[in-house]
Amino acid sequence: MTACAVGDCERAAAPGAPAPLCLQHLALSADWVGQEFGTEDLLPSPCPACGSRLGVRYPSGWLCAVCEWAYGTSPDGALPRPRVDVVYYIRFGDRMKIGTTSNLRQRMAKLWHEDLVALERGGRARERARHAQFARARLGTSEWFELAPELVAHTEVLRAGVDDPWSLYARWISEAVAAHG
Incomplete structure (x- = not known):
């Protein structure tokens, strides 16, 4: 000893x-x-x-x-809260919604979902691009999609190295606060 x-x-x-x-x-x-x-x-x-x-x-x-x-x-x-537009991917059962918002907490509180799967920076243009990219899996004209392998693979790429999408969002907000002084 x-x-x-x-x-x-x-x-x-x-x-x-x-x-x-x-x-x-x-x-x-x-x-x-x-x-x-x-x-x-x-x-x-x-x-x-x-x-x-x-x-x-x-x-x-x-x-x-x-x-x-x-x-x-x-x-x-x-000072107004900085605007950070994000495209979100939420899962409910066997489907996924691709949407956009500038107030993620408020938006998530209004939507039925089981999991916030992933986030990426961007607004309406990025959201429309993702809707077009995964159009084959789209459920009607809604923002909901089947859990197609290519959509799941895309969200896995977005989540790479990110334990919690909320922490990523918090970092984006803090960067925006810092950029505005």
Whole structure:
């Protein structure tokens, strides 16, 4: 058993620790690192700028981990929310809807769906292009499509490297906020 490497500490080093330190000295080290570099954690409530729940906690306060908004401050109410047009792909049962919106949260609240499958930036022109691209799978003249292999493959490409489409949307919103100052 290895002893803790700190001075005259007689406790045993924690098994598997990255450095030969006892649990108490590891905890002190973690606290020091957290003060210096922050600790990633859930924000107390969603970020008012981008909606993310992930934050970095410092002794002086929180920052949003997505847009770096100083948590606890309010976005300038006089500034309009930036417009970010997206094409969304939602699934309900064995069909998928391809639509567009500039307010994703509001739109998703109004639509029956089981899963927000994927997102891509773009407005009406991109939506029309996707409707034409997958026309063979279209259900009548609606925005709903059969789960055709080519449509599923397209959404898999859009989702590559994206764990959660909402986090992608939050990043786009935060980029738009930053671009508008």
